[in-house]
Amino acid sequence: MLVSVIIPCYNEEAVLNLYYKEMDRVTGILSNYDFEMIFVNDGSKDSTLSILKQLAKEDERVKFISLSRNFGKESAMYAGLKNAKGDYVVLMDADLQHPPATLVEMLRIATEEGYDSVATRRMTRKGEPPIRSFFARQFYKLMNKISNADIVDGAMDYRLMSRDFVDSLLRMSEYSRFSKGLFGWVGYKTKWVAYENVERAAGETKWSFWKLLLYSIEGIVAFSTAPLSISVFLGMLFAFFAFIGLIFVVIRAALYGDPVAGWPSMVAIILFMGSVQLVCLGILGIYLSKIYLEVKKRPIFICSDSNIEDIRL
Template sequence: MSKLCSCIVPCFNEEEVIPLYYEEMQKVRKQEEGKIDFEIIFIDDGSKDKTLEVIKKLSEQDECIHYVSFSRNFGKEAAMYAGFEHANGEYVVTMDVDLQDPPHLIPEMIRCIEEEGYDSVATRRVTRKGEPPIRSFFARRFYGLINKISDADIVDGARDFRMMKRDMVNAILSMPEYNRFTKGIFGWVGFKTKWIEFENVERAAGETKWSFWKLFRYALEGIIAFSTVPLTIVSLIGVIVCIIAFLFLLFVVIRATIFGDPVAGWPSLICVISFLSGIQLLGIGVVGMYLSKTYLETKKRPIYIKKESK
């Protein structure tokens, strides 16, 4: 009896590229016919265009096509979690619909799991061709930073394109946190993973939904979700500044006692006050970010709200 592979495909305003993705997946399904059955689960993340209409049309033509439609845009992290909840396969694949995650790699992933004994097969880009240089620079700095300050193992260039066994999917589902950073969760749950490298592929159609600001916020989510080092750094800065302030105070007192000079220099005093105020605000901001995430977690709000599904 053939095993079932569930493909989770988040979509947000992707009406142009969905038919192209379906064509490529048809090639994979034909290649694995008789060995692996497929179900494709499109997650409509509150799209404003005709994404849902295109998906519904495909589902009417192909019984292997399923979908979950959100009541509004909840983000890719929520979409992937919804896919995990609705996936029925022994193998589960997460991938983008824009064909930057090449479907033709799926057969190789299956072979690695079945023949080499891996629990997961993940992909990483070895080039960032077509990506703005500034985005590539900050992406590399982010991967280097988060691996140093957290327990999560996140490979530079890692994509969300990954195949997992059911045990790993169940482990991810056991972490229903509201503030999700799936790249970190993949690394945190562990399991034996093989990495497949490929060169960057540009979108088949449409435009990316990830602006620099969204990527920056996503990076902050990852750092806060998997590390408390920023809190430690702020605390150390506070201790160092207190020591410097104390030494400066001793200097002023000794100087006034020995030389009897009045304490002058209002400009320098204002600079010191501004510097210390900035550090205080930085510390409050960092603490506030962690506190806000804790606040959202305690609300116990659902990760997503489903409007309809098939």
């Protein structure tokens, strides 16, 4: 039975050799499986690609796909999924925050208990900034309320999937991808494995708070139209308030004949209404931009170098 392990890499020169040594140890324990390790170099600017080529020379199990530029982790994962040939496919980061040793238990669960997917989640967010943890928890709660994608709090990209599960993912070749939502949307029988949060073995994280915020917006837009409904509701609500306010102004003018009084509050109301309109237009613009990118039918990734002979683009 072949297991394909997909490892997206962006400027990971500091950890690649550490990761390979640990994976080599774990695959030695799992000697009854065949492995291929597909490293996807996502436009790294350091010596990541050189290290991957050297590893590929030393170990025929090591495959690499080098993208022509930095397309983002989602595109790198899709490139790996598209070229994985395994009966089981594993997504894993190279920084050792996804412990390779957990793969032993994940494979046991999939083969003995009959699960199509074995996913991992963090039991705690130890070592993560408190403000990031707070917003992350709120995001998961919001996503589960406004979308039909089952996303577990603390869910990681570290996941083992059956061939059927992977084929179902590949049928969704949308340009703007949010894999955490896609995993939940396709369904299948999934078991969650919890583990303690692990710090990076070396190097620095590529995910700033701003990038995580943009990624969360991507997820909301990809799996829910609730923001559009909210903007319609806000429009109706403030139209009602404006109507009540108009009646109040007319009655006051008729009774007291003082149309000038209260202009500061009127200006504040106009500014507030204008800001609500701009927010609603912004929400609509985000959805339109996603449609614009989808209809262009641009490739999700472009490969510039690989040691996979029959690579699928």
